Amino acid sequence: MSSSNQKVIIVGGGPVGLTAAHALSRAGIDFTLLESRPSIVIDAGSNLVILPTGLRILGQLGLLETFNAVSSPLGRIRRFDHEGNDIGDANFFVHHKENHGIAPRVVSRHDVTRVLYESLPATIQSRLLANKRVSSVATTASSVTVTCTDGSVHTGSMLIGADGAHSFVRSQMRDLALAADAPAAAINPAQPFLTTYRAMWIRFPTQADLAPGDANETHGRDCAIQTFVGEETSVIGMYERLPAPTQDRLRYSAADEEDFVARWGDLPLSDEVTVRRAYESRVQAGMVSLEEGVVPNWSWGRMVLVGDAAHKFTPSTGAGCNNGMVDVVALVNEIVRALDGGDDVETAFAEYQKARFQAVVDGCAGAGRATATATWMNGIFKFVDLHVMKRKAVQKMLVDRAAHEIASTPVLECVEDGELLTGGKVPWAQGAQSRTALAAY
Ligand SMILES: Cc1cc2nc3c(=O)[nH]c(=O)nc-3n(C[C@H](O)[C@H](O)[C@H](O)COP(=O)(O)OP(=O)(O)OC[C@H]3O[C@@H](n4cnc5c(N)ncnc54)[C@H](O)[C@@H]3O)c2cc1C
Numbered sequence: 001m002s003s004s005n006q007k008v009i010i011v012g013g014g015p016v017g018l019t020a021a022h023a024l025s026r027a028g029i030d031f032t033l034l035e036s037r038p039s040i041v042i043d044a045g046s047n048l049v050i051l052p053t054g055l056r057i058l059g060q061l062g063l064l065e066t067f068n069a070v071s072s073p074l075g076r077i078r079r080f081d082h083e084g085n086d087i088g089d090a091n092f093f094v095h096h097k098e099n100h101g102i103a104p105r106v107v108s109r110h111d112v113t114r115v116l117y118e119s120l121p122a123t124i125q126s127r128l129l130a131n132k133r134v135s136s137v138a139t140t141a142s143s144v145t146v147t148c149t150d151g152s153v154h155t156g157s158m159l160i161g162a163d164g165a166h167s168f169v170r171s172q173m174r175d176l177a178l179a180a181d182a183p184a185a186a187i188n189p190a191q192p193f194l195t196t197y198r199a200m201w202i203r204f205p206t207q208a209d210l211a212p213g214d215a216n217e218t219h220g221r222d223c224a225i226q227t228f229v230g231e232e233t234s235v236i237g238m239y240e241r242l243p244a245p246t247q248d249r250l251r252y253s254a255a256d257e258e259d260f261v262a263r264w265g266d267l268p269l270s271d272e273v274t275v276r277r278a279y280e281s282r283v284q285a286g287m288v289s290l291e292e293g294v295v296p297n298w299s300w301g302r303m304v305l306v307g308d309a310a311h312k313f314t315p316s317t318g319a320g321c322n323n324g325m326v327d328v329v330a331l332v333n334e335i336v337r338a339l340d341g342g343d344d345v346e347t348a349f350a351e352y353q354k355a356r357f358q359a360v361v362d363g364c365a366g367a368g369r370a371t372a373t374a375t376w377m378n379g380i381f382k383f384v385d386l387h388v389m390k391r392k393a394v395q396k397m398l399v400d401r402a403a404h405e406i407a408s409t410p411v412l413e414c415v416e417d418g419e420l421l422t423g424g425k426v427p428w429a430q431g432a433q434s435r436t437a438l439a440a441y
Helices: 015-027 052-060 064-070 092-100 109-118 168-179 254-264 275-280 320-341 345-374 379-388 392-407
Strands: 007-011 030-034 047-050 077-081 105-108 134-139 144-148 153-156 158-161 194-205 215-219 223-229 233-246 284-294 303-305
Touching (some): 007 015, 015 320, 047 052, 047 320, 052 064, 215 345, 233 275
Parallel strands (some): 007 030
Antiparallel strands (some): 047 105, 144 153, 194 233, 194 284, 223 233
16 A cells, blocks of 8 residues: 555544644645535634643644744643632643643634644645535445535545544444444444533633733532633633533533523632623633543544544543544554555554553543542542642642653654754653655645
């Protein structure tokens, strides 16, 4: 096999699908990206914290400078309880910077997708098609053909499902596995995620005592808030525990938002700003379920999952999107290896899942614990939040314990740039290296 006769269909143009578009371009592999929304870049969605792993990938793609211009570095987090009492600062982001040479940064989903899309050369942008909702998938031993709701048909030699938590590609993989009488272990559950929390996010003009760069958290029983303050606007993510966990897909209306604010509107975001004040001056707001879980099988034949289609985290540790970006790096490295070495695509997909699975399982569990701690799920979590997590030595120990795992994340082997993130205490395990000519880029 060689890359010249391969074409990848990417389903989904969110941050992870767009990262895949960059990585495949860099590897010189042809692709078409199909996105159901009317435009690849839309001004909607919450904010994302991009951790050193995600920043390193953006650096490898040559996007760090552009990204820095639309994002803000994060440092100390001020923490309050529901009554506004100081429950001790958290220095997780500070220690990330010490360990990896760069502070995590916060960015709107709009800006991160804009940077990823606009930085692609026009010839490559033309391969990204909006208004294309994939509605069926058919496979042969060597190809995948998708049909969109507008009747258009697209064929490739493999398909990457980057279509989010309610992935259509994942459901098609299951149907194909069932139709092929696959062993039970190869068939994913129809609803692989469990929802214990829902989130409401609010974007509002930066105001009163909130200063650009501030990061605050409000903790307490059944509801926690993360506040990230930008130059012009700030965003809060509020995480509320559901009365009971569910596997059903929940959808929310404007009335649900109003009810949410009626329940939690008095909670403080800072000394002067409450949830209600933020909501009343909102620029945008939305409510979503926070599904959690890791899908057991990430591929079927020539179809493979990345990002939220494969694993869904609560946002408390800011890790879901970052892990999706690392998935893309690991997957594209395996695809390039298979194409160079004559291995089959299925083996490449299996190696990719093997490389990523445990890190994702651990990341998902860690995010769930962080949400349970911040929402005081029970007396033990409350005790840990108030009396253990406030200790600076514990915070440093937790970040240091994760540092070697973070430093072991792969780099895109097809990119020739040297290491951009130097200066951290923990050396990156795999240095950026040269491998493939970048003819297509
Ligand atoms: C409140 C909140 C805060 C968060 N904060 C962070 C954070 O700080 N850091 C972090 O790393 N992560 C965070 N996350 C998680 C992050 O948003 C996701 O992990 C990330 O968006 C996943 O990207 P994705 O591209 O895999 O999926 P998505 O962002 O869901 O994108 C999937 C895309 O596929 C398209 N699509 C779906 N079905 C089809 C179809 N049939 N055909 C064609 N296209 C289709 C969709 O329109 C969409 O554009 C947060 C999430 C929430 C809800």
